[in-house]
Amino acid sequence: MELELYNTLTRKKEKFTPINDTVRIYSCGPTVYSYAHIGNFRAYVFMDTLRRVLKYNGYKLKHAMNITDVGHLESDADEGEDKIAKAARKENKDPYEIAKYYTDIFLRDFDRLNIDRPEIICKATDHIQEMIEFVSEIVKNGYGYETSKGVYFDISKLDEYPVLSDRKVNEQIAGARVEVDQEKRNPEDFALWIKAPEKHLMKWESPWGLCYPGWHIECSTMSQKYLGDEFDIHTGGIDHIPTHHENEIAQSKGKCGKIPARFWLHCNFLTIDGGKMSKSLGNIYTLDTLQEKNIEPLAYKLLCFSSHYRNKLNFTFQGAISANTSLQRLREGYRKHLKGTDDVEEEIINNFQKEFHQAINDDLNMPSAMSVVWDVVRYPKKSKKLSSLLLEFDSVLGLKIDQGQEKQEIPQEIQQLIEERKTARENKDWELSDKIRDIIKEKGYIIKDSKDGMILEKFEK
Numbered sequence: 001m002e003l004e005l006y007n008t009l010t011r012k013k014e015k016f017t018p019i020n021d022t023v024r025i026y027s028c029g030p031t032v033y034s035y036a037h038i039g040n041f042r043a044y045v046f047m048d049t050l051r052r053v054l055k056y057n058g059y060k061l062k063h064a065m066n067i068t069d070v071g072h073l074e075s076d077a078d079e080g081e082d083k084i085a086k087a088a089r090k091e092n093k094d095p096y097e098i099a100k101y102y103t104d105i106f107l108r109d110f111d112r113l114n115i116d117r118p119e120i121i122c123k124a125t126d127h128i129q130e131m132i133e134f135v136s137e138i139v140k141n142g143y144g145y146e147t148s149k150g151v152y153f154d155i156s157k158l159d160e161y162p163v164l165s166d167r168k169v170n171e172q173i174a175g176a177r178v179e180v181d182q183e184k185r186n187p188e189d190f191a192l193w194i195k196a197p198e199k200h201l202m203k204w205e206s207p208w209g210l211c212y213p214g215w216h217i218e219c220s221t222m223s224q225k226y227l228g229d230e231f232d233i234h235t236g237g238i239d240h241i242p243t244h245h246e247n248e249i250a251q252s253k254g255k256c257g258k259i260p261a262r263f264w265l266h267c268n269f270l271t272i273d274g275g276k277m278s279k280s281l282g283n284i285y286t287l288d289t290l291q292e293k294n295i296e297p298l299a300y301k302l303l304c305f306s307s308h309y310r311n312k313l314n315f316t317f318q319g320a321i322s323a324n325t326s327l328q329r330l331r332e333g334y335r336k337h338l339k340g341t342d343d344v345e346e347e348i349i350n351n352f353q354k355e356f357h358q359a360i361n362d363d364l365n366m367p368s369a370m371s372v373v374w375d376v377v378r379y380p381k382k383s384k385k386l387s388s389l390l391l392e393f394d395s396v397l398g399l400k401i402d403q404g405q406e407k408q409e410i411p412q413e414i415q416q417l418i419e420e421r422k423t424a425r426e427n428k429d430w431e432l433s434d435k436i437r438d439i440i441k442e443k444g445y446i447i448k449d450s451k452d453g454m455i456l457e458k459f460e461k
């Protein structure tokens with residue numbers, strides 16, 4: 001069955017075939033200066049679905065995602081302070097410490113959303129030498145020039161700019177918003193390599209003095225290092241289209257004359273009251289915020305499937321609570337089929353399979369794919385064959401539908417003890433808490449405390 005993906009570069013849905021046997025993908029990863037919010041994670045849930053759909057279609061993957069731990073300025077248009085350096089200054093910490101702390105939390109949340117990890121996760125600060133070489137090549141090829149502020153890309157040397165976005169360069173005069181840098185040859189020229197002010201925290205020796213990289217050069221360098229001059233798919237959020245990805249394309253053309261990826265896929269925003277969820281607007285929620293309200297991280301993933309990745313998705317707590325209930329229903333539906341003894345004809349299974357495959361291959365149409373999943377869940381005959389089919393679909397959804405427990409009737413007496421133990425723990429009376437746990441065990445129940453809360457399991461004595 002053909003896989004079609006919408007390519008921002010050509011502005012149409014195209015049949016996807018990889019250059020080689022292995023699909024090579026590059027995804028713009030997080031800037032690790034703060035906690036990633038659920039808006040950010042919409043972009044990574046989309047990335048995860050793409051991986052899983054490609055695997056479902058039988059492809060092997062080589063996928064690189066970067067961690068931006070230097071060089072992302074407050075504005076994408078080369079303005080403001082480096083985000084990591086700013087956080088380090090504010091928190092009075094070493095920038096590497098800041099980056100490591102937020103990277104670890106990001107990857108923990110990645111796992112909570114059961115996001116399939118890219119084969120390569122690479123940090124910008126580990127690739128400084130390669131970036132210097134990349135910039136040197138651009139300069140050598142006549143596309144870059146030095147000013148007192150850094151090394152800039154000369155966009156007038158390109159045959160076409162922009163190619164990805166439809167912004168009109170001549171109409172968008174940089175000086176209208178920011179003071180024009182008189183040393184730049186064209187207002188739209190952008191920084192490849194930035195000369196570091198004396199007190200700047202992260203800087204490296206280079207042919208142009210003590211500098212730090214521009215954000216765009218990181219992605220061009222790492223994608224080329226791991227995936228070659230031309231690879232299959234580049235992903236990111238729609239906010240990357242006009243500047244970051246446009247400039248990545250310019251850089252690769254300046255170095256090796258090629259647009260680096262054949263397909264450019266972009267995920268739309270998670271919004272709140274119609275506006276983008278973003279750190280700068282202060283309207284963000286994290287997975288922890290959801291868990292405080294007893295909404296599982298995977299329920300958020302299910303919520304993401306309610307809208308096509310190219311459309312906006314408006315977040316409400318009501319929506320997230322319903323998604324949480326739906327996730328439990330999905331798992332219950334799976335368990336019912338697992339216990340089922342009815343027979344279901346192969347033709348019915350094949351039809352479901354075909355409809356699901358068609359939906360995901362239609363530019364990852366997850367709302368459509370989910371309606372097939374629900375048809376299987378609600379199918380009146382209960383059969384193990386359908387539970388296996390749901391598990392097969394879950395290789396694309398990544399919702400862990402075979403997890404979760406059946407609702408168990410907890411005796412009043414045990415419930416009372418659980419409440420008492422909760423109070424003991426709130427009072428930090430660990431001795432009493434342990435004692436109550438032992439009493440509960442005597443009565444045939446084991447309590448396990450996990451980061452996601454308490455789990456109660458019955459066992460036969």
Ligand code: AMP
Pocket residue numbers: 028029030031032039040041042043236237238239240267268269270271276277278
């Ligand atoms: P950042 O860490 O700011 O570089 O962003 C990481 C990723 O999150 C990028 O792919 C952004 O496009 C994406 N992103 C940021 N805010 C949102 C949002 N509200 N909805 C969807 N994606 C977002």
Ligand code: ZN
Pocket residue numbers: 027028029219244
């Ligand atoms: Zn990038």
